[in-house]
Amino acid sequence: MRFVSFRLATSVLATTALLLIAAAPSQAQTRAETLRYVTGASVNTLDPNIPGSTRESFALSMSTYDRLVAFGRKQLNGKWVFDLDTITGELAESYDVSPDGLKITFRLRKDAKFQDGSPVTAEDVKWSLDRCVTAPILGKAQLLTGSLTSADQFKVIDPLTIEVTLPKPDKLALPNLATVYPMIINSKVAKEHATADDPWATAWLKEHTAGSGAYAVESFKPGEQVIIKRNEAWNRGSPGKPAFFKRVIVQSVPEPATRANLVERGDADLVLDLQASDVQSLEAKGKLKVISTPQYNAVTYVSMNNQIPPFDNVNVRRAIASALPYEDMFKAALFGRGAPLFGATWPDGKPLNGIYPFQQPVKLDLDKAREYLKAAGLPEGFSTTFSFNVGQAATAEPMAALVKESLGKIGIKVDIQKLPDAQMSTQINEKKLPFFTEGIVAWLPSTDYFYRNFYTGSQRWNYSSINNPDLAAIAQQARFEPDKAKYEEAGRRLNAMHVDLMPQIMLWQPNQDAVMAPSVEGYTYEFHRQVDYRDVSRK
């Protein structure tokens, strides 16, 4: 008995060894045509409209679906970034805006086909846009910012023409149609999977795609990886050509050190979310291409709740703004990788321009901070908490320690609170945190949009809970201001108010550090802050 099992074991071992020798390299020839992108996050739905969808899902949908229009790209300090002011056709061959700005007419490409081969028609466009403004999905709140609120606004003129009507000439209507949500879905396929409870097929589209995009989904394992393969018929990038990579693998690798190893060893081609320290050492080694773009549509703040004492006192907020060790924080948190939003000089005390976010005229000046505290009637200081979420601990933790140390010098005792992400969002939403750090991002970064969304109302994104009717009125008015000079003037006034009221302190715009194999080209910083797989190619 023992003898038999021994013989069996040896023969299995021997066979295995033989097979191993025989079956060596058989893959690898398609490696150059494959893009392996690793990320700490993951794709959780194939339809970015589903509440709770991740940024990786947004990026994936840019490749699996087309929109009517797309953003162009421009160079900013030698790096490619998306260009909000250039809107090109994607499924639309061309578009016209009527002179009064109330009608936009799109003519669709005649050669555009869905991945199942059926042509893209104006009916599909209407169904998709109707879905975006009617179904209980994320697109609704986004399109609202471009005055797109009702299905009546989308009218089919003929099979290749669709007309969008606006109640007011809204600058953001067209850019909104280039964002993630208003993707064009194959309505015939989607309708087949709609049910009475779910007329917009949200459940089905979460797990399946029915688009005309540059890539089709080959396999989708939520939380692990997605593999997409090229749609050979797609030609919306460069004319007559599909996207470059035949296959793209989007793989979740939670450990940042492992991601750094993978890209350094050449096993991964592209990664965005490395730790700042790793990026620095990889850049110093010089073997890989590192493209660092300040996230010019994002801002990191130190926020104070303007409704909670003592932060309801403007002088307390000014004192804090004069007591933060900006340079040290910038170095400790980001290793200096980003665009600082502090330390400006305003020669005549007026904003340099009307663009938000802007560099504020604030710097570390403890004597001034003490004066402000005295003016606030708190010369002895006070106690408060400073919160940040676990997900941002890598940058926020060193920063919080510096805030605590520096404020301690002017008598403000700070307790550092590290909160789980869900708890932090809840407390921010309920406006319970007095003093914390958080970030924001705007897909359509225009001055009025920032002020309307992040400085007015009682919603979560108004971190400082500022409630200033003047500021709200100027921002609201600027939204529909067609005159460029007047818009600029409104922006200057808002920026001046920001520095005067100091509702919260803008710290910096962190860099998006894209680290890639030297052979990867064409990387562009996109509005959704992820890679658009259609942009990249290999030399």
Place this chain on the structure above:
Amino acid sequence: MVTTGLGATLVRAGRRLLSSLPALFGVLVFTFLLMRVLPGDPAVFFASGPNAGKEEIEQIRKQMGLDKSVPEQLVFYLSDIGHGNLGRSMMTGQPVLKDLRERLPASLELTFTALLIALIAAVPLGVLAALRPGSIIDHGVRLFCALGVCVPTFVSGLLLIYVFYYLFGLAPDPTGRIDVFTSLPPQRTGFLSIDFLLAGDFEGWWAACRQLILPAVSMALFVIAPLARITRASMLVSLGSDFVRTARSVGLSWRKVVVTYALRNAILPVITIAGIVFSTMLGANVLVEKVFSWPGVASYALDALLSSDYAPVQGFVLLMASLFVLVNLVVDICYGIADPRVSIE
């Protein structure tokens, strides 16, 4: 009435299973309440699109059933469980049952391999140390065990990756169970090393094993210590006992004395500890899973916990509790095999 050995074991197992049901129910209710007591509203967390407002939050709350009162939610939850439905994860967008079913084999495969490596290393080490107490070998084993326990698994994991993958390129990239370019075998057991063998794909099997080695070793290093220490202690007791003295005095071979008599008697506590180690490993290997991007249940539960995603956490705890019950059963049965006296009631 005389029952046979096997029958008695089965009866015992059945009784154990029945008596664990109330405990499982308690775990169920307790986790449910605990998740709801924790601060942090999942709806707010998941409504984090750049424009998500109150309406989206309400929408998600309704979708997750959080708009109802807690007792109502509990009743719905229990009836769902009765129908085999563990709810849906917001994080992955999948039913929790499906997620767990896909991820559990990954965790089990890793844990089994790690436990096997640990046992293969720990039992001989413990026996060696017990045979020569106070010698260099004994101290060497003690040092090795101390080191294994001191170094947290993610540190040893990262070190192993650094040396074997980054420096020497011997190991494959530490990204999950299988190289991304290898196609998967048809799923039968969920254990890749078995599925590849069943499919007759030895290249794939080797690829899967290579992926498995580093994470399994870094987990094993951590649990070798308790296993080796307990083996040593119980070997010392059994080597000093009367029956070993008798066996030695009648001139039995060294091998027979140590392996057949001493070790067989010493193995009971090792089995107990191995059972406990196994259950803790399953839940506690989250760090290893994170470092090696292993798509297991522990990292899944941790991600869910951080984002207050109730359903996966509850599902995970229920799964772990059930596994614990099962492992205890298996340990019981192993007892019976190792020591026939145990099964006679």
